[in-house]
Amino acid sequence: MLLSDNIINIKNIGEERSKKLQKLGIYTINDLIEYFPRDYDDRSNVCNIKDVNINEINTVKGKVITKPETTRIKHLSITKIRIDDGTGFLEILWFNQPYLKNSIKYKSNYIFTGKVVEKYGRIQMEAPDYEIIDEKELLSNGRIVPIYASTYKFPQKLFREVINQTLNNVKEQIEEFLPNEILKQNNLCSRKFAIENIHFPEDNNSFFMARYRLVFEELFLLQIKLLQIKGILEHKKCNIIIKDININPILNILPFNLTDAQNSVLKDIINDLNQNKAMNRLIQGDVGSGKTVIAQILAYITVTNGYQAAIMAPTDVLASQHFESFKKIFDKLNIKCVFLSGNQKAKEKRENYALIQSGEAKIIIGTHAIIQDKVIFKNLGTVIIDEQHRFGVKQREILSKKGQNPHTLVMTATPIPRTLALILYSDLDISIIDKLPPGRQKIDTIYVNSTYYPRIYNFIKKNADEKKQSYIICPMIEENEKTELKAVLSYTEKLKNEIFTNYSVECIHGKMKNTEKQNIMDKFYKGEIDILISTTVIEVGINVSNATIMIIENAERFGISQLHQLRGRVGRGSEKSYCVLVSDSKNNQSKQRLQTMVKYSDGFILSEKDLELRGTGDFFGTKQHGVPDMKIANLYKDIQILKQVQKVSMQLYKKDPLLLNDENKLLKAKINQFFNDIDNTVSL
Numbered sequence: 265m266l267l268s269d270n271i272i273n274i275k276n277i278g279e280e281r282s283k284k285l286q287k288l289g290i291y292t293i294n295d296l297i298e299y300f301p302r303d304y305d306d307r308s309n310v311c312n313i314k315d316v317n318i319n320e321i322n323t324v325k326g327k328v329i330t331k332p333e334t335t336r337i338k339h340l341s342i343t344k345i346r347i348d349d350g351t352g353f354l355e356i357l358w359f360n361q362p363y364l365k366n367s368i369k370y371k372s373n374y375i376f377t378g379k380v381v382e383k384y385g386r387i388q389m390e391a392p393d394y395e396i397i398d399e400k401e402l403l404s405n406g407r408i409v410p411i412y413a414s415t416y417k418f419p420q421k422l423f424r425e426v427i428n429q430t431l432n433n434v435k436e437q438i439e440e441f442l443p444n445e446i447l448k449q450n451n452l453c454s455r456k457f458a459i460e461n462i463h464f465p466e467d468n469n470s471f472f473m474a475r476y477r478l479v480f481e482e483l484f485l486l487q488i489k490l491l492q493i494k495g496i497l498e499h500k501k502c503n504i505i506i507k508d509i510n511i512n513p514i515l516n517i518l519p520f521n522l523t524d525a526q527n528s529v530l531k532d533i534i535n536d537l538n539q540n541k542a543m544n545r546l547i548q549g550d551v552g553s554g555k556t557v558i559a560q561i562l563a564y565i566t567v568t569n570g571y572q573a574a575i576m577a578p579t580d581v582l583a584s585q586h587f588e589s590f591k592k593i594f595d596k597l598n599i600k601c602v603f604l605s606g607n608q609k610a611k612e613k614r615e616n617y618a619l620i621q622s623g624e625a626k627i628i629i630g631t632h633a634i635i636q637d638k639v640i641f642k643n644l645g646t647v648i649i650d651e652q653h654r655f656g657v658k659q660r661e662i663l664s665k666k667g668q669n670p671h672t673l674v675m676t677a678t679p680i681p682r683t684l685a686l687i688l689y690s691d692l693d694i695s696i697i698d699k700l701p702p703g704r705q706k707i708d709t710i711y712v713n714s715t716y717y718p719r720i721y722n723f724i725k726k727n728a729d730e731k732k733q734s735y736i737i738c739p740m741i742e743e744n745e746k747t748e749l750k751a752v753l754s755y756t757e758k759l760k761n762e763i764f765t766n767y768s769v770e771c772i773h774g775k776m777k778n779t780e781k782q783n784i785m786d787k788f789y790k791g792e793i794d795i796l797i798s799t800t801v802i803e804v805g806i807n808v809s810n811a812t813i814m815i816i817e818n819a820e821r822f823g824i825s826q827l828h829q830l831r832g833r834v835g836r837g838s839e840k841s842y843c844v845l846v847s848d849s850k851n852n853q854s855k856q857r858l859q860t861m862v863k864y865s866d867g868f869i870l871s872e873k874d875l876e877l878r879g880t881g882d883f884f885g886t887k888q889h890g891v892p893d894m895k896i897a898n899l900y901k902d903i904q905i906l907k908q909v910q911k912v913s914m915q916l917y918k919k920d921p922l923l924l925n926d927e928n929k930l931l932k933a934k935i936n937q938f939f940n941d942i943d944n945t946v947s948l
Contacts, residue, residue, distance in 0.1 A: 265433045267294040274430055276422075284418045296430055297438075300462050300478070300896045301410035304471070307377050308407050313352035316380045316387065323377040323405055324389070325349055325397065332365040347374065354380075355388045373397040375405040393421070403428055408465045427463055435460060441930040442481060446912060452477045462896075479897045479905050485938045487913035488923070488931070495921055503668035504645045506537040506569050514564040517596050518557065525699040526554050532695045533562055533673070543671035549697030550867040551832025555675045556586065558697075559648045560593055562673055567599055567626040571645025571670075575629045576663060580605050580778040581785055582650065585807060587629045594627060604630030604639065607778040613638075635662045646671045677829065677867075698868070706865055707835040709843045711819075711858045720815060720844060721763050727813050728767050728794040732839065734813035736797045737830055739821040755817075756797045767794040774801045800826065809837030819845035819861075820854035824874040827861050853877065 265273060271290060272282045290296050307323045316322045326347030334343045343358045343365055356376060358364050368374075378392025393404050403409070403424040412423045438456040446452070453461075457470075458477040465471035511530075515522075522530065529547055536543035549555040563573035575590070577583035587603040594601050602616045602625040613633075619625035623642030628634060644667030664672060674692060712720075724734045736759070740751045756771035770793045772784045781801065787793050789808050796811075800822075814834045819827065827845070835841035845858050860873050897905075916928070923932035 302413040441934040483909040529695040546692040553697040566646040601627040604633040771797040820849035
């Protein structure tokens with residue numbers, strides 16, 4: 265059996281079980297042994313029967329002294345045995361598992377873990393995990409027991425047996441790829457020891473050694489690769505020469521002064537443009553912090569130096585809004601802007617292609633349509649990408665290749681914890697706009713259940729009577745009989761016909777044609793719609809300053825980041841704004857998430873809380889960042905390891921950036937394997 269073999273080669277794994285494992289991302293033997301436990305249950309404390317704790321989980325050993333018997337009470341079957349450990353007797357019961365009568369061996373020694381209760385004057389252990397002693401290695405009792413994430417009816421006991429059996433067959437193939445010097449300097453155990461003890465720790469110390477090693481290696485592989493990417497980008501020759509940086513003409517047109525935070529970011533950008541290398545910068549700014557203005561100023565600098573600027577946004581609605589915003593400014597400066605979208609008519613596209621290729625179009629704004637082969641720039645100098653997390657890394661690279669190593673500015677309103685940003689965007693320098701423009705009021709956030717609907721609806725009516733607008737967000741488009749989630753289409757009809765009969769109500773969702781969506785958004789923007797019912801299609805970039813109420817139905821269905829994005833669609837003018845989170849969920853984590861939204865308004869604080877609540881998994885759960893999923897590292901818990909890794913990886917990178925030395929060849933191969941399925945911005 266080889267690490268690269270398919271899991272179907274494992275004993276007792278047939279086609280059906282193989283499919284269940286594949287749903288967990290386990291396809292090969294190597295995938296299986298690197299499917300690390302999500303938690304552990306310490307069952308190493310085996311107590312005497314006379315010392316068991318009532319109403320608690322206990323682990324005991326004993327000989328079966330009665331033959332298993334199964335009795336039936338109505339629809340319930342009870343299988344019962346009695347055990348003796350020399351200090352006392354204990355009755356063991358299982359419910360609705362009559363087959364155990366034939367599998368529990370009379371007079372054999374077993375180990376049991378389960379809850380002990382006192383009933384009818386006797387102590388009993390109910391429905392325990394159990395294993396026979398002496399026949400094989402104990403995996404589920406009498407030790408620290410691994411618990412695996414499994415949502416596909418793959419029993420924990422079977423998981424442990426399969427992984428243990430597989431490990432015993434392949435552990436000698438587990439190769440060490442970290443250089444000896446790094447192992448010694450950082451007191452790291454061998455990879456073989458780490459893999460064995462992350463699954464079946466010999467003791468607490470072995471577990472901590474194993475986890476430290478595996479977290480270290482995972483972050484180390486990532487850091488080395490990202491250092492290589494950044495190094496290659498930094499050494500690329502920059503053919504975009506920016507000589508004139510006079511921004512007064514555009515500043516004089518703006519209807520407001522830049523904030524100190526905006527000026528600080530602008531200073532970073534101008535400093536980048538004065539270097540001999542292409543700018544690669546990320547602007548992180550909370551919703552409404554004024555990132556678009558920075559993009560407009562950079563586009564102005566680019567154009568006045570004889571180049572074109574391209575701005576790419578993830579949706580038609582957002583791209584169209586950017587186009588209107590840019591056009592309003594650049595028309596006054598006699599600088600031509602064009603818009604590109606996949607939904608434009610062929611004639612309009614051809615005209616725009618010609619304007620772009622001739623260089624007459626100086627600023628090009630659009631969706632993915634910008635990166636199509638037919639789009640040829642005359643002299644692309646700057647690439648600006650909004651909401652980077654919505655695009656694949658490869659898409660960013662395709663757009664950059666349409667010029668001669670142009671300057672790149674990436675913008676995101678999705679706050680990311682600093683440590684996470686250093687990994688996700690390691691090839692970029694990072695600037696943060698951490699202050700909102702003056703005049704913006706704090707959005708009051710309220711968390712209520714569905715009994716508040718009469719008050720919510722009256723609140724919306726009062727708001728509309730004052731000529732102000734409201735959003736209502738639903739998580740679904742059409743009614744689903746299996747859930748009680750609010751659906752946009754049916755809910756819109758109900759609100760139109762029963763609640764808001766004297767008001768203008770419309771709905772918008774992702775399955776609509778773009779022209780329909782744009783038409784409705786235009787009407788909402790002009791104030792012709794009082795209440796807009798929507799899915800999360802309005803999550804990013806919609807800017808209607810007259811909208812002051814945001815109602816989010818089934819708010820438990822959304823993550824903190826998404827809730828914060830949605831909340832940011834109101835409070836964009838000078839009027840007091842409100843966000844109402846409606847949820848009847850009894851789930852404690854959901855409640856905690858919604859209470860966090862009420863307590864905090866700062867996106868960066870929320871991002872830290874989000875990381876704390878749900879760990880790193882979901883941040884890395886998408887490969888669009890060009891970063892593999894984290895199997896074991898958690899950046900909330902493992903920040904100190906990350907800091908050590910960054911220090912060690914930098915030392916190695918300075919010595920051997922491309923890992924060409926003999927001692928680093930296995931490390932290089934492992935990094936290539938680690939990133940094998942990822943679309944990297946740079947191929948090494």
